Amino acid sequence: MLLGLPVNRAFEHMNFLGIIGRVTLQFLAAAGRLGLFTAHAIIGIFSPPFYFRDLGKQMLAIGYYSLPVVGLTALFTGAALALNIYVGGSRFNAESVLPTIVVIGMVRELGPVLAGLIVAGRVSAAMAAELGTMRVTEQIDALVTLSTDPFKYLVTPRIVATTIMMPFLVIVADTIGVFGGFVIATDKLGFNPGIYVEKTVEFLEKIDVIASLTKAAVFGFILSLMGCYHGYNSKGGAQGVGVATTNAVVSACILILLSDYFITEMFFSS
Amino acid sequence: MTETPVIRIRDLHKQFGSKVVLNGVDLDVKAGESMVIIGGSGTGKSVLLKCILGILVPERGSIEIDGENIIGMNRQDRKEILKKFGMLFQGAALFDSLPVWENVTFGLLAQKKVKRSEAKSVAIETLRRVGLEADVAGLNPSELSGGMQKRVGLARAIANKPEIIFFDEPTTGLDPIMADVINDLIVECVKEVGATALSITHDMASVRKIADRVAMLYKGKIIWSGPCDEIDQSDNEFVDQFINGRAEGPIHMELLKA
Ligand SMILES: Nc1ncnc2c1ncn2[C@@H]1O[C@H](COP(=O)(O)OP(=O)(O)O)[C@@H](O)[C@H]1O
Numbered sequence: 001m002l003l004g005l006p007v008n009r010a011f012e013h014m015n016f017l018g019i020i021g022r023v024t025l026q027f028l029a030a031a032g033r034l035g036l037f038t039a040h041a042i043i044g045i046f047s048p049p050f051y052f053r054d055l056g057k058q059m060l061a062i063g064y065y066s067l068p069v070v071g072l073t074a075l076f077t078g079a080a081l082a083l084n085i086y087v088g089g090s091r092f093n094a095e096s097v098l099p100t101i102v103v104i105g106m107v108r109e110l111g112p113v114l115a116g117l118i119v120a121g122r123v124s125a126a127m128a129a130e131l132g133t134m135r136v137t138e139q140i141d142a143l144v145t146l147s148t149d150p151f152k153y154l155v156t157p158r159i160v161a162t163t164i165m166m167p168f169l170v171i172v173a174d175t176i177g178v179f180g181g182f183v184i185a186t187d188k189l190g191f192n193p194g195i196y197v198e199k200t201v202e203f204l205e206k207i208d209v210i211a212s213l214t215k216a217a218v219f220g221f222i223l224s225l226m227g228c229y230h231g232y233n234s235k236g237g238a239q240g241v242g243v244a245t246t247n248a249v250v251s252a253c254i255l256i257l258l259s260d261y262f263i264t265e266m267f268f269s270s
Numbered sequence: 271m272t273e274t275p276v277i278r279i280r281d282l283h284k285q286f287g288s289k290v291v292l293n294g295v296d297l298d299v300k301a302g303e304s305m306v307i308i309g310g311s312g313t314g315k316s317v318l319l320k321c322i323l324g325i326l327v328p329e330r331g332s333i334e335i336d337g338e339n340i341i342g343m344n345r346q347d348r349k350e351i352l353k354k355f356g357m358l359f360q361g362a363a364l365f366d367s368l369p370v371w372e373n374v375t376f377g378l379l380a381q382k383k384v385k386r387s388e389a390k391s392v393a394i395e396t397l398r399r400v401g402l403e404a405d406v407a408g409l410n411p412s413e414l415s416g417g418m419q420k421r422v423g424l425a426r427a428i429a430n431k432p433e434i435i436f437f438d439e440p441t442t443g444l445d446p447i448m449a450d451v452i453n454d455l456i457v458e459c460v461k462e463v464g465a466t467a468l469s470i471t472h473d474m475a476s477v478r479k480i481a482d483r484v485a486m487l488y489k490g491k492i493i494w495s496g497p498c499d500e501i502d503q504s505d506n507e508f509v510d511q512f513i514n515g516r517a518e519g520p521i522h523m524e525l526l527k528a
């Protein structure tokens with residue numbers, strides 16, 4: 001008997017506390033490592049050498065080649081949104097709000113979030129897999145022996161490129177999403193094209209666009225940071241690279257949704 | 271006359287978590303000599319090289335390069351020191367996103383020693399020295415065989431005429447003939463650039479070909495070192511077992527006890 005509990009129960013108890021302690025410590029350590037990584041990445045933006053060639057390559061790979069998936073996603077989401085609002089709105093004879101809701105929904109929320117999640121699936125995964133493979137095949141160590149800071153050469157250009165390109169992708173997503181709604185509304189639901197456009201423009205405010213672009217840049221930073229962080233720190237062969245890739249995408253998606261809420265609150269909660 | 275060794279390591283300790291890998295390594299490598307470290311897989315040979323390069327940070331001990339202790343040195347000075355080094359990695363570690371010529375001249379371009387427009391011809395020249403044709407320059411590393419990748423890795427390591435070259439298991443994973451070709455190239459290239467070489471391997475044929483001196487790493491320490499031609503008369507049962515590749519011997523018994 002120990003502390004009035006049967007011995008094995010008492011140990012179970014202590015074991016449970018031990019697990020909590022260990023998990024807490026691990027969490028704090030991971031948060032610290034991520035904090036350092038982020039600081040290092042941000043310092044790299046402002047201190048030479050700058051790898052403009054690699055920045056350009058990354059901007060092309062991230063921005064241009066993500067256009068098809070982002071565009072398609074936005075198109076169908078805009079169309080589905082219009083359909084849903086029409087069906088929902090007609091119960092209250094409020095179909096006429098459709099253009100307003102489509103544009104605000106797309107620009108404030110769906111454009112950046114969907115683009116963020118899609119690009120996370122594409123780009124975070126690719127970054128984690130690429131840097132992870134470079135880590136386990138010693139390519140990152142090789143950079144050190146060739147007078148190159150691997151962090152500045154690999155991580156900084158990727159994060160800068162994604163943070164710059166995401167707003168452009170989101171402008172495209174917003175526009176195509178609104179266009180998707182427009183097509184359904186005018187083609188299937190009998191809206192007058194002229195009035196639809198008028199209402200869209202009338203109700204879209206500058207702050208909506210600013211919020212959209214802010215979200216885009218923040219999401220771009222987050223998803224590239226997650227891809228690079230997990231890839232750069234991966235270990236243990238092919239399996240380690242797989243784990244890094246999964247962790248990159250999952251953590252990027254969660255952090256995007258989390259920060260989406262806070263940015264929305266920052267802009268629109270008053 | 272006592273000249274300062276190019277590399278002087280004293281009491282070097284490195285562990286990962288509770289796993290002790292290097293446990294007081296002492297090693298001297300003199301200018302112009304070819305030192306080979308032998309030892310079983312996982313004894314910490316690569317870790318030792320990475321400590322010297324500053325990729326890993328040891329817990330204790332000193333590493334002097336040309337008399338300067340590099341542990342705790344600031345980034346800028348360390349970067350200068352690193353320019354003296356070239357390294358051929360175990361798996362060649364070529365950058366697979368870049369063509370062969372950019373791999374070979376990567377260090378030169380990073381140090382701005384060649385212009386981009388001239389880099390390709392410099393690369394072709396260097397590739398020729400390791401026995402590769404000019405048309406290899408435009409290929410991607412993934413299009414090369416293992417032996418060719420090693421040669422490109424060697425070309426990359428010697429491209430900026432380093433004073434000190436590291437070879438991490440240069441012949442592992444190659445067939446015996448290709449291994450011999452690589453050994454010859456190593457001897458030739460090291461002589462040509464007049465470099466000090468530190469190699470690690472567990473391939474005895476390679477040792478006999480490239481080593482002036484040999485040191486054996488075992489259980490985190492250098493347990494024997496001496497000229498290559500004395501290795502057969504080392505009077506050290508660990509060394510004897512290793513160079514003859516016997517399963518029976520003190521090393522096996524230690525493993526059983528552990
Ligand atoms: N970055 C690292 N993190 C944790 N353990 C490592 C790391 N690098 C090497 N080790 C461990 O150190 C030991 C020695 O590795 P290494 O130097 O690669 O051996 P080898 O002599 O075959 O080159 C191995 O057991 C390996 O698991």
Ligand SMILES: [Mg+2]
Nearest residue numbers: 315316360439
């Ligand atoms: Mg090794």
